[in-house]
Amino acid sequence: MVYSNKHGRQERRMPASALVFTVAVVLSFLLIVLWILAFPHEVSSYSNATDAVAARRKRETDHWRRCTWRGAQDYIPCLDNKNYLRHNKAHKHFEHRERHCPSEAEQPKCLVPLPPGYKAPILWPQSRDEVWYDNVPYQKLVSFKADQNWMKKMEDKLVFPGGGTQFKDGAGQYINFIQRAYPEIEWGKNIRVLLDVGCGVASFGGYLFDREVITMSFAPKDEHEAQVQLALERGIPAVSSVMGTQRLVFPSNVFDIVHCARCRVRWHGDGGLLLLELNRILRPGGYFVWSATPVYQTDTTDQQAWNKTLAVTESMSWKLVAKQNSNEAAIGVAIFQKPKDNELYKTQKVATTMLPFCPDADNADAAWYVKMRKCIHRIPNSARSEWPAQWPGRVNATPAWLTDSQIGIYGRPAPEDYRADTEHWEHVVHKSYLQGVGIDWTTIRNIMDMNAGYGGFAAALIKQPVWVMNIVPITEPDTLPIIYDRGLIGMYHDWCEPHSTYPRTYDLLHANRIISSTKNRCNVTSLIMEMDRILRPNGWAIFHDQVEVLSKVQEILRSLHWDVFLTYKKDNEELLAAQKTFWRPDASS
Template identity: 70%
Template sequence: MAFPRGRQEPRRSSSFYIISGAVFVAALLIGVWVYSSPAPVREESRVSSATSKDASSSFDESASDNTVVDESPNTSKSDEALDEPADKETLTTGTTETTSNESDASQGNESDEEKEASEDTPSDDATSTTTDSASPVSEEEKIIEDQQDQATTPAVIESEVGKNHDEKFKWKLCDWESSQDYIPCLDNKKWLDTHRRHKHYEHRERHCPSEEELPKCLVPIPAGYKPHVKWPESRDQIWYNNVPHTGLVSYKADQQWVKKAGDKLVFPGGGTQFMQGAGHYIDFVQKIYPAIEWGKHTRVLLDVGCGVASFGGYLYDRNVLAMSFAPKDEHEAQVQFALERGIPAFSSVMGTQRLVFPSNSFDGVHCARCRVPWHVDGGLLLLELNRVLRPGGLFLWSATPVYQDLEEDVQIWKETTALAKDMGWEMVAKEFDEVSRVGVAIFKKPENNTAYEKREGDVPEICPEDNKPNAAWYVNMTTCLHKIPDTKRTEWPEEWPLRVKVAPKWLSEKDTGIYGKAAPEDFRVDTEHWNNVVNKTYLTGLGMDWTTIRNVMDMRAGYGGFAAALIDQPVWVLNVIPSDEPDTLPIVYDRGLIGMYHDWCEPHSTYPRTYDLLHANHVVSSVESRCGVVNLVMEMDRILRPDGWAIFRDKKETLAKVAEIVKSLHWDVTLTFNKENEELLAVQKRFWRPEASS
C-alpha cells in the first residue's frame, strides 16, 4: 500500500460567513435569492454532497449477457466496479461549445452548497433517448450510428446555458513569463525563493503550492501552435511552434540531438552516446548480452537522464516501453520534446526522495551519460535503482567511467563497481564499440537473497522491516538494501506479449482483489470488462480520431486493464495509481505496462499540452471530499493538448459538476451515456483561451 498524502486543510464555504452575520442581513439576502432564483434543478441531475464510495459505482455500457459480476459492496477497496447487465440506459449524444467573457477566476471556488442553490441544470444541446436495453449490443450500435451523424467541431452555440457558465467560471489567462510551460509543483516560486538547498537537487523535486496558493488561471497556448505531428512521424520531427525552444539546437549541435529545419524541429536519432544512432546502440547491447532479448524478456525499462528520449523512441520499435525522465530544464525542454514526439517521459530527479514507482518492477535501468554520481552518499542513488529494479533485472551503464581512462573516470569506476559488488550485483558484460567509440557495462541484480547472505561485509545494511519498499510518495531514499521477496514476485514474468494478458503468478486465490473477489478472478474479469468497453465503445463509438491519439494517461488505472485493451493500438498509456488507494502498480508492471503513483489533489509533474487522452474512471468522486473539482479539471486542461480528449466515468451528480466546468472551458461535450446513477462523459478540449489581461 503506498503512503497517502493528506495535506489538504478543511474548506469552509462563503455561506458560513454570511450566515454568521446579522439576522436581518441574512434574511434580506435570502429574500433576494428567492426573488431571482433560477428554475428548479431536475431531480435526476441534482448535485449531491454525498461522498460515500460504492463498489458498484461503475458500469459497462457495452455489457453482454455472458458478462455478469457480483457487485457486492466492498468499501475498503476501490470504488470501481465491473460489467453488469444493463436494465435501462440513457444515451445523450451531440456537441456543445459555449462562449465566455474573461474575468476573475475566483468564482470557481464556490462551495457545493452555493452551486446547488444558484445553478441552472447543466444541459447539452443534444439529442436524448431513453430505451429499454433488452440487447446491450444493439444499444452500443445505436451509439455508433448516432456518433457518425455528429460533427466533432461544431460552430459556436450562443445558448443561455453557455452564458450562465461564463458568468459562473470567470477564467483568466496565466500571464507571467514562461507560464505556457508552467508545472505547478516544479515551478513553485514561493518555495524556491525561500529554500536554497541545491546540493541534492532539492530544488528540482516536487514542492506543490497549496490549493489556496495554486494560481487559478489557464496556461497560454504558444503562438502558432498546431495539432501535433502524428506517430510515428513525430518521433523524427515536431512543429517548432508547439515547443518553441532552440537552446538544445545550439547547445548539443555536435551531438545530433535536435536540429531546426524550417517550421519543424528534427531529431536525427543521435545523442551524446548514440553518434551512430540509437538503433545501432540498441543492436550493440543485444549483441554483447543476448539474454537481454529486447521486447521479449526485457519489456519495461527506466531511462535515467534521458536527453530527448531517442533511446526510448527507438526501443518502441522493439516492443520495449521505456519510462524516460530528467530534471526540468536541466537541458532546455528535453522532456517536453520527448512528450511532443510521442515518447513516454516525465520530469523528475534523483535527489532525496524515492522515485514514484514500486519496488522490483523494471526489467532494466539505463544510464547513458546521465551524470548521476552513483558512488557518493553511501551509494544512496544506486540503492534507489536497486529498489525499483526487478530481481534478475539489468543495469545498463554507458558513461565515460566505463570506457575512458581519465583519472576522475577511473576513480568513479572503481568506487561504483565496488559498491555494486557489495550490493550483490554481477557484472555480466562490458564491451567497447569501435564504431561509435563508446562502451557499455551491464550489471545484474541478484534473483534471491543468497548473494546478500554471502557478502563479506554488511554495508550497505539490510533495510529494517518497517522500511516498506513500495512506499514511494514523498518518501526519502535510504542507504539500505531491501530483501528480495521470498514468496511474491520472485519469478520473472511471462515473456512479452503473453505477460499483458495473464495474471501474475504470485496473485493468490487467498488474496482479495480490489473488487472483492479472489485476486486472480478479479484480474480476469477486469481484463474482460475493459476489452469490452474499449473495443465496443471507445474505439468506435465516441467520434474520436484514434490516428491523432498517442500519449494516453489512465488517471486511476486499477489493474491496468484499460491500457492492456489498447495494446494493439499505436499508443502508450501512463497508468496512475492514486497514492491513497490499494497498491496495484506492481501488477501493472508485471503485465509489461508502465505507471506511477500520484495524488490527484496535487498537480502532475508533466508539462502542459502533453497528453492526447485522459481516462478518468471515478477519479473525480474519489477526490472531491478532499479537494476542489474545479482545480482537478483545471489541471486536466493544463495536461491535455488542444483537440485532446477526456473520458469521465463517474456518478451522475459528480459528472454534472464536471460537465458545467468543461463547458465553461469551451470543451465540446460529444457524448454522455447514462445508466442508473452512473454516467460516461466524453469531451474534447479546444483551442479556446481567455483574453490576456490588458
C-alpha cells in the same frame, strides 16, 4: 384612407380594422399594468430568473483568466514553485528539482496560454522524427548538443535524427550494441519495461518501440531546456523528475532494465544512495546498463569514478555480467545484474563490505514523498521475485504471486478479480471507446489513465499505436506492481496535487471514477483545471462516474469551452466524453 370633408379639405381617416387593432393594443397594455400592480412578486421572479441566466452566461465566458507571467505557457505547478525556491536554497542533493507543490490557496487560478502559432501536433509515427517548432519553441539544445545529433531546426520544425550523447550515430545502432554486449538481453521478449535515467529528448525510448519495449523516461527540469517536453511532443513516454533525496514514484522490483547513458549522475556519491534506489526498483535478476565515460575512458577522474561505483555495486552483490567498448563509436557499456534471490547476500565473501538491510517495517513499495535510505531491501521470498512471462503473453497473463487468499480491489479473490477486470475493459474499449464515443483514434498517441486499477484499460489498447501512463492514486489499493508485471508502465500520484508533466502533453485522459474518489479530499474545479493544463487542444477526456458527480463536471467543462458529449447513462452511472478546444480566455479576462 383619404377623403374630403365638408370644407373641401382632404383628411386621413383610420380604417375600421386598424381602429380595432389599436384599441386591442391599448387594452393589452392596461391589463399588463394592472397585473404588475396586482402581482409584483411574479415580475420580480421573472427578473431574477433572467438575471440568473445572464449571470450563468457571464460565468461561462468570464470565470477563467489566462496566466500572463513570463513562461506561463510551460507552467508545472509543483516544479515551478517560485515561492519555495526563493526561500529554500538547498541544492546539494538536487532538492530544488524535486516536487514542491503550492497550497490550494497559493496555486494560481488561471489557464496556461498556448504558445503563439501552436497547432495540432504531428501524428505518430512521423512525430518521432519531427515536431512543429512553434509547439515547443526552444532550440538551445540544437546548439548545446550540436555534436551529439540530438535535434536540428529545419524551417518550421524541429527534427530528431535519433542521436544522443552516447549514440551520435543513432539509437538503433546503440540498441544493437547493447544486445551484442550481452545477448541474454532479448528486446521485446524477456525485456519489456525499461527505465531511462536522464533521458534527454528520449530517442533511446523512441526507437525501443520498434523492439516492443516500452520505456519510462525521465529527466529533471533544468538547463537542458524542455527535454522532457520535447519527448512527449514526439509521442514518447516521459516525466519530469530527478534523483535527489526522495524515492522515485515507482514500486519495488518492477523494471527489467534501468539504463543510464551519460546521465550525469554520480552513482558512487553519498555512499551509493542513488544506486540503492535503483536496486529497489529493479526486478530480481534485472539489469543496470551504464554507458558513460567512467566505463571506457582511462583518465584519472573517470577511473576513480569507475572504481568507486564498482565498489558500491559489489557491496550490493550486483554482478558485472558484461563490459564492452566500441572503438569505432568511441563508447562503452557496462551491464550489471541484480541478484535473483537472497542467496547471494548470504554468500557475500566480505560481509563487512555489504551495505545493511532495510528494516522489515520499511515498505519497499512506499514511494510518495518517501526519503531514500542507505540500505538494501531483501528480495521477496515469493512468486513476485520470478520473472514474468515473455512478451506479448505477459500483458494478459495472471501474475503468479496473486493468490485466492488475497482479496482483489472489487471484492473477489485476486486472480478472479484480475481476470474479470481484464475481460471488462477488453469489452468496454472495443465495443464502446474505439467505436461509440466519437474519438478519431488516429489523433491519439499519449494517454493517461488517471485511476488505472489493474491496468486493464491500457492492456485492451495494446494493439493500438498508443501508450498509456497508468496512474495509481495513493489513496487506492496498490496495484502498480501488477501493472508492471503486465509489461505496462505507470506511477503513483495524488490527484489533490498537480502532475509532474508539462502542459499540452496528453491526447486522452481516462477518468474512471476519479472524481467521486477524490471529491471529499480535493477541489473538483482544481482537478479539472489540471486536466485542462495537461491535455492538448483537440484532446479528449472520458469520464465514467456517478450522475450527480458528472453534472458538476459538465458545468466546469462547459465553462472551459470544451465540447461535451453524453454517451451513456444507466441508473446512477454516466459515461461522458469531452473534447478540449483551442479556446483560451482573453488576456483582459
